[in-house]
Every structure is written in structure tokens, then in C-alpha cells.
Amino acid sequence: MFSGPSVLWPGTFAILGLSEATWGSEVSTPEIFKDLNPEQLKAVKTTEGPLLVVAGAGSGKTRVLTYRIAYLVGVCGIPPEQIIAVTFTNKAAREMQERVVDLLGPDSKGTWVSTFHSTCVRILRREINHLGRSRGFVIYDEADSLGTLKESLKLHGLDPKGHDARRLRWRIDQWKNAGELPHQAAESATDLEAEQSAEVYASYQRLLLDANALDFGDLLLLTAMLFRNHPEVLGHYQDRWAYVLIDEYQDTNRVQYELVNALTSKHRNLCVVGDPDQSVYAWRGADIRNILDFERDYADANVVVLDRNYRSTQAILSGAGAVVANNVDRPEKEMKAERGQGEQIHFYRAENERDEAAHVIGNIISMSRENDRVLSDFAIFYRTNAQSRPLEEELLKYDVPYVVVGGTRFYDRAEVKDVLAYLRLLVNPADSMALRRIINKPPRGIGKTTILRAEAIAQRDEISLLEALRLYSDQENRTGKNVRTFFQLLESMSESVHDVGPEEALGLVLDKTGYIRHLERANTPESEMRIENLRELVAGAGDFEFTNLEEGIERPVLELFLDQVALVTDLDNVDGLTERVSLMSAHSAKGLEFPVVHLVGMEEGLFPHAASSRDHEAIEEERRLCYVGMTRAMEHLTLTWAEERRRFGGREIAIPSRFLSEVPDHLHDGPSPEDSFRGPAAAYGGERSLDYEYGQLEPDAGASAGVRVRHAIFGEGVILKSIGSGPKQKLRIRFDRAGVKTVVTKFANLEFF
DNA sequence: GTGACTCACTTTTTT
DNA sequence: AGTGAGTCAC
Numbered sequence: 044m045f046s047g048p049s050v051l052w053p054g055t056f057a058i059l060g061l062s063e064a065t066w067g068s069e070v071s072t073p074e075i076f077k078d079l080n081p082e083q084l085k086a087v088k089t090t091e092g093p094l095l096v097v098a099g100a101g102s103g104k105t106r107v108l109t110y111r112i113a114y115l116v117g118v119c120g121i122p123p124e125q126i127i128a129v130t131f132t133n134k135a136a137r138e139m140q141e142r143v144v145d146l147l148g149p150d151s152k153g154t155w156v157s158t159f160h161s162t163c164v165r166i167l168r169r170e171i172n173h174l175g176r177s178r179g180f181v182i183y184d185e186a187d188s189l190g191t192l193k194e195s196l197k198l199h200g201l202d203p204k205g206h207d208a209r210r211l212r213w214r215i216d217q218w219k220n221a222g223e224l225p226h227q228a229a230e231s232a233t234d235l236e237a238e239q240s241a242e243v244y245a246s247y248q249r250l251l252l253d254a255n256a257l258d259f260g261d262l263l264l265l266t267a268m269l270f271r272n273h274p275e276v277l278g279h280y281q282d283r284w285a286y287v288l289i290d291e292y293q294d295t296n297r298v299q300y301e302l303v304n305a306l307t308s309k310h311r312n313l314c315v316v317g318d319p320d321q322s323v324y325a326w327r328g329a330d331i332r333n334i335l336d337f338e339r340d341y342a343d344a345n346v347v348v349l350d351r352n353y354r355s356t357q358a359i360l361s362g363a364g365a366v367v368a369n370n371v372d373r374p375e376k377e378m379k380a381e382r383g384q385g386e387q388i389h390f391y392r393a394e395n396e397r398d399e400a401a402h403v404i405g406n407i408i409s410m411s412r413e414n415d416r417v418l419s420d421f422a423i424f425y426r427t428n429a430q431s432r433p434l435e436e437e438l439l440k441y442d443v444p445y446v447v448v449g450g451t452r453f454y455d456r457a458e459v460k461d462v463l464a465y466l467r468l469l470v471n472p473a474d475s476m477a478l479r480r481i482i483n484k485p486p487r488g489i490g491k492t493t494i495l496r497a498e499a500i501a502q503r504d505e506i507s508l509l510e511a512l513r514l515y516s517d518q519e520n521r522t523g524k525n526v527r528t529f530f531q532l533l534e535s536m537s538e539s540v541h542d543v544g545p546e547e548a549l550g551l552v553l554d555k556t557g558y559i560r561h562l563e564r565a566n567t568p569e570s571e572m573r574i575e576n577l578r579e580l581v582a583g584a585g586d587f588e589f590t591n592l593e594e595g596i597e598r599p600v601l602e603l604f605l606d607q608v609a610l611v612t613d614l615d616n617v618d619g620l621t622e623r624v625s626l627m628s629a630h631s632a633k634g635l636e637f638p639v640v641h642l643v644g645m646e647e648g649l650f651p652h653a654a655s656s657r658d659h660e661a662i663e664e665e666r667r668l669c670y671v672g673m674t675r676a677m678e679h680l681t682l683t684w685a686e687e688r689r690r691f692g693g694r695e696i697a698i699p700s701r702f703l704s705e706v707p708d709h710l711h712d713g714p715s716p717e718d719s720f721r722g723p724a725a726a727y728g729g730e731r732s733l734d735y736e737y738g739q740l741e742p743d744a745g746a747s748a749g750v751r752v753r754h755a756i757f758g759e760g761v762i763l764k765s766i767g768s769g770p771k772q773k774l775r776i777r778f779d780r781a782g783v784k785t786v787v788t789k790f791a792n793l794e795f796f
Numbered sequence: 797g798t799g800a801c802t803c804a805c806t807t808t809t810t811t
Numbered sequence: 812a813g814t815g816a817g818t819c820a821c
Contacts, residue, residue, distance in 0.1 A: 131811075160811050185810090204816085259811055327810065427807050432812095449810080483797090490797045521797095610811070630809045652808050668809080691806065692812045 075146070079103075079110060086314075086347040087111045090119055090286070093307075093341035095334070096316040099378045100363070100674035101354025101636065104316050108288055109139055111314065112154055113146040115286055123153035128288040129303075130158055133611060135290060135634055155284070159299055160259065160610055163266040166280070167257070173273050174265060179602075181256050181467050182609035184455070187476040188212065188251075188258040195246040198502075199239075215244045219260030220296040220328025222267055253507065255473045263298040270305040281309040291634070292317030292337075296328035313341070319374060320367050323630060323668045325660070335374070352378045352674075354636050356385025358710050359680050363673035366705045370663045388673075388706060389681040390713035392699075396430075396644075399685045400437040403641045406681065407624060408441060410639060418444060422625040422637035424672045426650040430643065431626050438624065448627035454608050458562070458573040459580050463608060465552045468509075469533070469540045470602060475501075475508040482512075485561035488525040532556065545584035545604035553577065629672040640676035642669075645684040645700040669702045682706070684716070752793040 076084060086096045086107045098104035108128060115121040130136045140156040155162070168178055183191065192212050196202070218228045218241075225245035232238040251258065257265065270277040287307050289295065292315035295303070307313040315337060322331045338344055352360050357380040364378060393399035407421045423434055428450040438445045453459065461484050464477040471477075483489050493515065501511035515526040536555050540548045553559050559577065562570040587604050625637070629650075644650055651665035673680060684699045699716035708715065752762060 133811095158811070262811085323809075324811095326808080427809075429807055486798075488797065492797075612810070628809060649808095654808055664809095689812085 076110065076114070079106070080351060082347050082349050082351075083107050083110070086349070087114050089314075089345050089347070090115055090312065092311055093337075093344040094314045095292075095337045095341075095344050095346045096314065096349060097318060097334075097346065097376075098316050098349045099318055099352060099376065100321065100671070101352040101360075102349035102378070103351075103353055104290075104318075104349065105135075105139065105142070105634075107349070108290060108314075108316060109142040109146060111288065112139075112143050112151075116147055116151055116154070121286060123147075123151045124155070125283065125285045126288070127155040127162070127284040127286070127306075128157075128290065129162060130156070130290040131294055132634070133158055133161065136161075139290075158610070159295075159302070160262050161606075163262040163302075164606055164610065166266055166269070167262065170269055170273075170276050171265065173276055174269060176252070176265075177255055179255060179471055181254075181471050181474050181477075182262070182606065183251070183254075183256045183258045183476065184609060185259075186455075186460075187256070190476050190479070191250050191254070191256070191258075192243070192247050195243050195250050198246050199243055201243070211240055211243060214240055215247060216260050217328055218244060219258075219264045220298060222264060222298040222301050224264070224268070253473065254475050255471055256476070260298075263296075263302065267298050267301050267305070270302065277305055278309075280306060285310045286312045287314070289313070289315045290317075291321075293319055293322040293331060293334045294324045294329045295333050296330055297333075300330065300333045311341075320370075320376065320667055321633065321671050323633065323664060323671060325664050348376075350376065350378050351381055353381050354677050355380065355674060356382050356678060358385045358387055359673065359676050359678075362388045362680070362706045362710045363670050365707050365710070366673065366702050367666055367670040369705050370666055372660070372663055385678060388711040389679070390703065390706075390711045390715075391681060391683040392714045392716075392718065393683055393685040395685050395687045396433045396689060397437075399643055399683050400433040403434065403643060403681070403683060404437040404441060404443065406641070407639070408443065410679070416638070418622045418624050420638040421641075422627070422632065422635070422639070422675065423641045423643060424627060424629045424632050424675070425642075425644050426629060426652055426668075427644075428628055430649075434626055434643070443624060444622060445624040445626055448625060449612065449631040450628075452612060453576070453579075454611070456573075456576055458558075458577055462549060462552055462558060462577060462580065463605070465536070465556060466540070466545075466548055466601065467605060469537050469548075470605065472509050473507050478508050478512075481556075482529070485557060487529060488521065489529060493522055493526070540601070541599065543601075544588040545601050546581055546588055548601055549581045549584050553581070629668050632675050633671050636675050636677055638677045639679040640672070641681045641683065642672045643683045644688075645682050645703050646688065646697040647700055648697070649688070650700050650702070666702060669700075682711075754793055 076087065079087060080103075083103055083106065086094065087110045090111070096104070096107060098107065112123075112126055112128065115126055116123050128136075128139060130139060136156045136158055140152075140154075143151050143154060143156070157165075164182070167180070171178055171180065189208060189212050192215070193208050196208060196211070201207070218225075223231070225241055225248055228244055229238060229241035232241050251261065270280075284306060287303065289303055294317070303313065303315075315334070317334045319331060319334055322329060322334070325331060338346060355363075360378055360380045367373070391399075391402050393402055403423060407418075410416055411418060411421070425431065425434075431447050431450065435445065435447065454463070461481055464474075464480040467474050467477040468481065479494065482494060493512075497508060497511040497515065500506075500514065501508045504511070512526060513530060515523055516530055517523065518526075532555060536551055539551060543551070559574055562574050562577075584604060587607065588600055591600055591603060629642070648656070650669065651662055655661035655665045673682075682703060684703065685697055688695055688697050703716035
């Protein structure tokens with residue numbers, strides 16, 4: 044926990060502008076830096092040239108970053124606006140900003156602390172015209188972007204349904220993460236499928252351009268393009284930011300690497316902070332090589348290793364360390380605990396997910412009564428967001444206040460997206476995804492047929508969907524009338540919406556469209572909740588307006604609001620001050636810490652997740668994720684697993700996670716994971732057996748989703764679902780060659796491996 | 797064009 | 812178990 048004084052040293056600003064030389068060395072270093080250990084101090088004071096800080100879990104990484112900024116400004120006299128610090132979440136950015144202000148006072152605000160994505164948005168809002176595009180672009184979220192991709196699939200005469208679209212969307216994202224434009228993707232394509240995908244990528248980009256929209260990947264990719272093709276623009280930012288700090292460097296992907304490189308290639312004052320053991324975003328294109336190769340890429344780099352852990356007890360740290368030590372592809376590193384041994388890690392074997400929830404919540408309730416514990420001391424982590432439900436039910440049962448971080452974003456709720464889509468359309472009439480979304484919400488008699496026809500016209504005449512639709516208003520039939528009414532509605536809003544803030548604009552939309560009245564008519568608990576959410580949205584817009592009034596307004600507040608909505612996540616709204624138990628995925632937990640942590644669902648197929656058990660690298664990432672989860676705990680850590688779990692509506696037999704058996708016995712109490720192994724499933728316990736040993740699959744034994752099996756006729760496949768139990772147990776299996784089949788376990792003679 | 801119904805699929809993790 | 816897409820009758 045950060046514990047710096049709120050005022051650093053008297054007369055901070057008296058020393059502004061003084062160089063370190065003026066202050067001499069160690070002796071005259073301001074008092075506050077005595078809080079740092081020698082390595083941390085070195086990381087803070089090595090201000091010139093490239094610096095890699097390998098900061099293990101709990102080693103005071105954020106403290107180093109904030110003190111470094113304080114040092115640069117307060118001691119070296121660097122103007123705050125020449126410093127940029129980039130983080131991964133808005134929350135981390137805000138936290139860092141606050142701490143810097145604590146250290147240096149409000150005048151340090153000129154330092155730019157923000158995420159890669161927000162930084163890119165701000166740059167693009169100023170400079171995107173250099174790429175021949177308009178500054179008024181909108182940011183498409185996942186759903187909009189998937190919708191757009193489906194449109195482009197249609198253009199290619201391909202089936203836009205389900206799986207393929209998602210896979211392709213993912214593929215395009217990977218290209219963007221790698222910094223590749225469509226033509227580069229096409230060049231590197233080695234097979235027909237890749238070629239075709241690259242073509243779809245090209246037309247997808249075309250559609251985005253038509254809608255004047257950027258997806259998440261574009262924010263980074265287009266900024267990289269800007270820097271590639273416009274040295275004068277790059278030069279401006281290189282000079283502006285003479286000192287660059289990057290947090291969570293192990294999670295950067297290739298475009299981000301390129302951006303960082305470009306920005307720092309002139310002054311070379313680059314400080315990156317990261318921990319290879321906490322790299323958990325490879326699936327999103329993060330390239331662990333960025334940190335592993337740092338010393339090669341920057342031959343003159345200084346390296347500081349922070350290996351003292353101030354957060355966790357020895358037991359927790361050793362347990363987590365023992366788990367991650369099983370990774371082969373990992374530089375040798377061991378953390379030293381500064382705190383005492385502490386209590387053992389606790390293991391709990393639950394009958395099912397409800398028993399698991401009851402145990403965890405019971406534990407929290409009884410612990411909250413002792414030792415001055417407050418509810419915000421407690422956190423529950425899981426691998427997948429869907430696991431929050433039984434926990435929430437249990438918390439509700441006992442009236443324990445809690446907050447679920449992540450999962451469905453507030454701004455992803457249908458009603459919220461609808462109303463925001465009206466604003467988006469008003470701000471950017473080219474936004475066809477927004478138009479599609481709201482054209483008939485609430486119902487106004489403009490249905491599928493009309494939209495389909497308008498789409499065809501839009502495509503043929505190369506006009507926007509809105510323009511195409513406008514052609515219908517001349518028709519003297521019912522459709523024509525409905526369309527006219529719709530355009531009148533838009534016009535009645537468009538004039539005033541530009542002159543008012545987001546709060547009023549939302550009110551206007553709700554009023555004119557009759558959206559709330561439509562919900563009220565439904566009069567169900569569901570619709571009431573939606574109305575409640577919309578009120579929350581309006582209130583949130585009011586807050587946004589309020590906090591953004593004093594900032595220098597470069598663009599209409601309404602547009603800033605829409606940017607923020609696109610980039611903000613629930614995680615950004617966690618504040619440790621509220622009296623609540625926190626529930627979140629292990630990914631969301633990164634960067635946080637809690638005195639008491641429960642890590643639930645430690646089962647094969649869940650954690651490590653089934654989707655990751657295919658290859659070795661993915662398993663290692665799961666293991667790092669487990670390490671991240673465990674090392675969030677300061678004093679108390681409980682790992683739980685269930686022997687049986689409801690998943691996809693059916694009951695499934697679960698096998699304890701291999702990570703459990705990687706925690707040395709003497710470091711934990713409670714049952715051993717081996718205790719509950721059923722039959723030959725024991726052979727499936729460790730990674731060794733996963734790769735090399737085989738067993739015969741019998742009913743109820745190890746038949747959980749995600750387990751790979753081999754069938755004499757159908758070949759290899761992966762279990763999707765187990766139905767029933769005992770001799771009648773059946774398995775739904777997706778075979779690599781033969782497709783999805785249902786087999787009776789007893790007769791199928793399956794080998795698993 | 798709307799609403800009720802069926803069915804398939806979902807679950808990784810997030811800016 | 813719950814959602815979203817697709818189908819069908821009005």
C-alpha cells in the first residue's frame with residue numbers, strides 16, 4: 044500500500060529548476076526519497092537514456108513511477124508537460140496522476156498521464172487530417188465493429204454468421220496489433236484463407252472509413268501510420284515529450300512498441316516498467332519479447348531489478364512463486380518477501396459452485412468481524428466473468444455490499460447504447476452502425492425490408508445509409524411517411540444538440556424519441572431497470588460535464604463525452620474507499636492488492652481455461668495469470684475448487700486445477716487436490732501427464748468440457764459438455780475432423796490426453 | 797412490419 | 812440458463 048506523505052518537502056517549488064548538481068548527490072537528495080530502497084532510488088534517479096525496470100509483484104512499481112516524475116520535475120527541473128506516462132487502464136492513470144499531485148502539488152498537472160488508447164485518441168483528434176481523414180471520427184466498440192465486419196463479409200458474398208465473423212474479427216485485430224495494414228496482411232498471407240481474410244480486412248477498413256469510424260485497433264494503428272508517414276508530426280511529439288514512462292511494458296503489443304520507439308528515438312529518455320511473470324495479454328497481441336528483448340533493442344540501457352516484495356507474506360509469495368516457477372519459458376527470478384512468514388495459504392474443496400460461494404462468503408463474513416477488517420479489504424477473483432453469479436447470490440443472501448468489476452460494461456447495456464447511438468448519429472451522420480441501431484427504436488414502422496433496400500441503394504450509389512434512407516421520404520406511402528417522421532425527429536434534435544452539454548443532449552433525446560415512454564408502457568421489472576439505467580446515464584453525463592468544465596476545451600464537451608464512453612471500462616470506476624467486497628476476473632485484478640483474497644474455480648478447463656489447454660504457451664500464460672491473482676493477496680489467500688460445477692446449464696465433473704498441486708504442501712492447509720481425484724483422472728493432474736500420458740476415459744471420470752479425447756473412428760476432439768451421469772453418461776464432443784457428435788461414454792472407448 | 801416462437805450457442809481474459 | 816438470431820403467422 045502506498046504510504047507517502049501528502050506534502051513532500053517544504054517549498055517544493057522553490058527547488059523547481061534546480062539541477063541535481065546543485066543539490067549534490069545522496070546527501071542533499073530531498074528527504075522524501077529516503078522512503079525508497081537503493082534499487083528503487085536508482086530507478087528514480089536514472090533519468091537520462093533508456094531504462095528497464097523489472098518490477099516484480101508488490102515491489103513498489105507505482106511508487107517508483109510517481110517518484111520518478113516527482114524527481115524529474117522537482118529536482119531536475121523538467122517542465123511537467125515534457126513528461127508523459129502511459130498506463131494500460133484509465134484507473135491506473137488517474138491513480139498515478141493523483142499521487143504525482145500529492146507529491147508535487149497541483150502545478151505538476153501538466154504531466155500527461157493516460158492510457159495508450161486515450162493518448163492516441165487525443166493525438167488523432169488533432170492530427171488525423173494528415174491521413175486525409177476527418178477529425179470528427181467516432182470510436183466503434185466491439186459490437187459495432189463486429190457488425191461492420193459482418194457487413195463486409197456480405198460484400199464478399201460470404202456468410203456473415205457466427206463463428207467465422209468472430210474469428211475473422213479477431214484475426215484483423217491481431218493484424219492491427221502487429222501494426223499491419225490490409226496490403227501488408229495480404230503480402231504476408233501464405234494460404235488462400237489468409238488471402239481472403241486480408242481482402243475482407245481491406246473492405247472492413249473501407250466501411251469504417253465510410254462511417255468515419257475507428258475501432259480500438261485503429262486508434263493505435265493509425266497513430267503509428269501518422270508517425271510513419273509524417274516525420275514533422277512525429278518530430279513535434281518527440282520534442283514535446285522528452286521523458287517517456289511506460290507502465291506494464293510486458294503487455295505492450297507490436298504497434299505500441301512501434302509507437303514508443305518512434306516517440307523516444309530522438310531523446311531516448313525512455314523508462315519502461317514491467318514484469319515478464321505478469322504478462323497475461325498475449326491473446327490480445329501483447330508480445331512478451333518487447334520486454335525480454337529490451338536490452339538487445341537498447342544496447343545502452345540501464346537495468347534495475349526490483350525484487351523485494353513489500354506486499355505479501357512469505358507464505359503467499361513462496362506459494363505463488365512455486366507455481367510460476369513451473370513455466371519453462373521464463374527468466375530465473377525470485378522475489379524476496381519483506382514481510383513475515385504469515386499464515387498458510389488456505390485450500391478449500393467444495394462440492395459444487397454453491398458450496399464454494401457459501402464457504403467464501405461465510406469466510407468473509409466471519410473475518411470481517413475481527414481485526415478491524417473492513418469490507419473493502421476483501422476480494423474474490425475468478426477466471427471468467429460468468430462465475431460471479433453464484434457468489435453474488437450468496438452475497439445478496441446475507442446483505443453483504445459488493446461490487447462486480449468488469450463483465451458487462453454499463454455502457455454496453457442495450458438501452459444505454461441505444462440512446463448514445465442517437466447522440467453519435469447526430470454528431471456524425473455517417474455512423475451507419477448507430478443508425479441501424481436506432482432506426483426502429485422505439486418501433487416507428489421502419490423495418491427490415493426498408494433497411495435492406497436502403498443498404499442496397501447506399502452501396503450502389505456510394506452514399507451513406509442515412510442519405511439512402513432519405514430518398515424514401517419522397518414516397519407517398521406508409522413507409523415514406525414513417526421515414527419523413529424519422530427525419531423530422533432527427534432535425535428537431537440536431538440543432539439544439541450541438542449547443543448543449545451531454546446531460547441536456549441526453550435529456551433531449553430521451554424526450555423527443557419517446558424512449559422512456561416506450562419503456563414505461565412495457566411496465567415490467569426489466570423495463571424499470573432499463574429506465575433506472577438511463578437515469579444513471581444522464582446523471583453520469585452531468586458529472587462528466589461538471590468535471591470537464593474547467594479543462595481547456597478544445598472540442599465540444601458532448602464529443603469528449605462520447606470518446607470517454609468508448610474508452611472507459613468498469614474497472615476504472617473502482618475506488619477502494621467504498622465499503623464493499625470486490626469481485627472481478629483475475630485479469631482485472633492486475634495492479635491491485637487486497638489484504639484478503641479468495642481465488643475461486645481452481646479447476647481444469649476453467650483455470651487453466653479449456654481454450655488455453657491446447658498449447659504450451661497458452662498454459663504458461665494461464666499460470667502467470669494465476670501468479671498475478673495469488674500475488675494480489677497481502678495477508679490471507681484462499682484457493683477453492685468445486686468437484687462439480689454447473690456450466691452451460693448442465694452439471695459437469697470438475698478436476699482440480701494443476702496449479703493447486705504446484706503449491707508446495709507445507710505452504711497450504713486444507714485438503715490436497717489429489718484427494719478428490721476420481722479414477723484415472725489422476726493421471727491428468729499435472730502438465731507432464733497432459734503432454735505425454737494417456738488414459739481411458741470412463742463415465743464420470745475427467746469428463747469435463749475442454750478435455751481433449753481421441754475416438755477410434757472420429758479421431759481427436761474436445762469435450763463440449765457432459766450430459767447425465769453413471770453408465771448413461773453422454774458426452775458432446777467437437778471432433779476436429781468429424782464435427783460435433785454425442786457419444787455414450789461407456790461405449791465410446793475414449794482415450795484422453 | 798410486428799411479435800411470438802424455436803434453436804443454437806455461449807465462456808476466456810479487455811483497451 | 813439466458814441470449815440472440817432466424818423463422819413463421821398474423
